[in-house]
Amino acid sequence: GQQLNQSPQSMFIQEGEDVSMNCTSSSIFNTWLWYKQDPGEGPVLLIALYKAGELTSNGRLTAQFGITRKDSFLNISASIPSDVGIYFCAGVGGLSYNTDKLIFGTGTRLQVFP
Amino acid sequence: GAVVSQHPSWVICKSGTSVKIECRSLDFQATTMFWYRQFPKQSLMLMATSNEGSKATYEQGVEKDKFLINHASLTLSTLTVTSAHPEDSSFYICSAASGRTNQPQHFGDGTRLSIL
Numbered sequence: 001g002q003q004l005n006q007s008p009q010s011m012f013i014q015e016g017e018d019v020s021m022n023c024t025s026s027s028i029f030n031t032w033l034w035y036k037q038d039p040g041e042g043p044v045l046l047i048a049l050y051k052a053g054e055l056t057s058n059g060r061l062t063a064q065f066g067i068t069r070k071d072s073f074l075n076i077s078a079s080i081p082s083d084v085g086i087y088f089c090a091g092v093g094g095l096s097y098n099t100d101k102l103i104f105g106t107g108t109r110l111q112v113f114p
Numbered sequence: 115g116a117v118v119s120q121h122p123s124w125v126i127c128k129s130g131t132s133v134k135i136e137c138r139s140l141d142f143q144a145t146t147m148f149w150y151r152q153f154p155k156q157s158l159m160l161m162a163t164s165n166e167g168s169k170a171t172y173e174q175g176v177e178k179d180k181f182l183i184n185h186a187s188l189t190l191s192t193l194t195v196t197s198a199h200p201e202d203s204s205f206y207i208c209s210a211a212s213g214r215t216n217q218p219q220h221f222g223d224g225t226r227l228s229i230l
Contacts (some may be wrong), residue, residue: 003157033218040223042120042207043158088157099149102219104157104211 006089006105013079014113021087021108022073028060029091032065033102035085046087047074079112086110117141118210121223127198128230134194135225137208143188144210148219149181152205164191198229 006023013019023032031050035043047058049065049072056063062075072089089105115129115169137147141218143229146165150158162178164185172178180202191210195202205226209219 035221038204040224040226042118042223044207045218048218081186101160101163102158104159107157 003047004089004091004103004105006108008108008111009106010111012113013078015081017079019076019079019083019110020073022071023089023091024071025091025103026070027091028069029103030069031092032063033090033092034061034063034072034074035088035090037088037107039085043088056074069099077109081114082110084110084112116220118144118208118220118222120178120208120225123131123223123224124171124226125151126228126229126230129199130197132194133198134192135206135208135227137190137191137193137210137222139210141170141217142210142212144191145188145213146211147185147191148209148211149191149193150207150209152207152224154205161193192193195227198208198227200229203227203229 004025014036033048034046036046037043046062047056052069053067054065060077065072087108090102092100119138119140121136148163149161152158160173161176162170162172162183164183166185166188171181175189185191205224206226209221211219
């Protein structure tokens with residue numbers, strides 16, 4: 001199935017450092033979503049982006065919807081141990097972001113060392 | 115709000131057994147539910163989309179006779195893995211969407227299926 005390219009694949013950082021990850025696609029998406037998944041659990045929505053160029057924050061997290069609609073990035077500032085997990089981007093190609101299917105990125109595995 | 119419950123959370127069974135997984139939206143009505151499969155260290159791959167009262171739409175490469183989906187009510191969808199084999203062992207995750215404006219999909223906690 002179709003997937004979005006996400007980078008980096010994994011990150012090992014020290015507590016307090018900032019993190020940046022991005023997602024690219026050859027196709028245009030109308031909505032970009034960022035999720036975090038802990039081991040053995042389902043993904044939890046972090047940030048939703050609905051318009052090209054949109055920049056949205058949620059606490060220490062900031063995400064942007066690329067102007068070309070083919071990419072998005074997620075930044076985490078001042079990382080803490082509980083940020084550990086796998087981060088996925090997801091794109092929605094259709095106009096209905098709440099009923100159309102999601103295409104998931106390949107994931108970024110984040111490890112934070114104290 | 116927007117809680118999606120999956121049951122069971124873990125299943126271990128013998129090869130050839132059929133396994134049913136339930137996905138319930140506890141505090142909202144889900145017009146659309148999605149079923150994903152996730153192999154270890156991989157991303158989520160959509161298997162099928164189901165709308166209440168109609169047949170599910172399967173993604174390319176997913177056998178509809180192998181993975182039976184029923185969305186009989188606005189709060190319940192079931193996935194039945196028929197005659198499961200070891201290669202069907204995976205993490206199965208559902209999500210539910212209310213169809214309301216500004217309400218994205220909400221995911222269940224997944225079901226780990228292990229076929230011996």
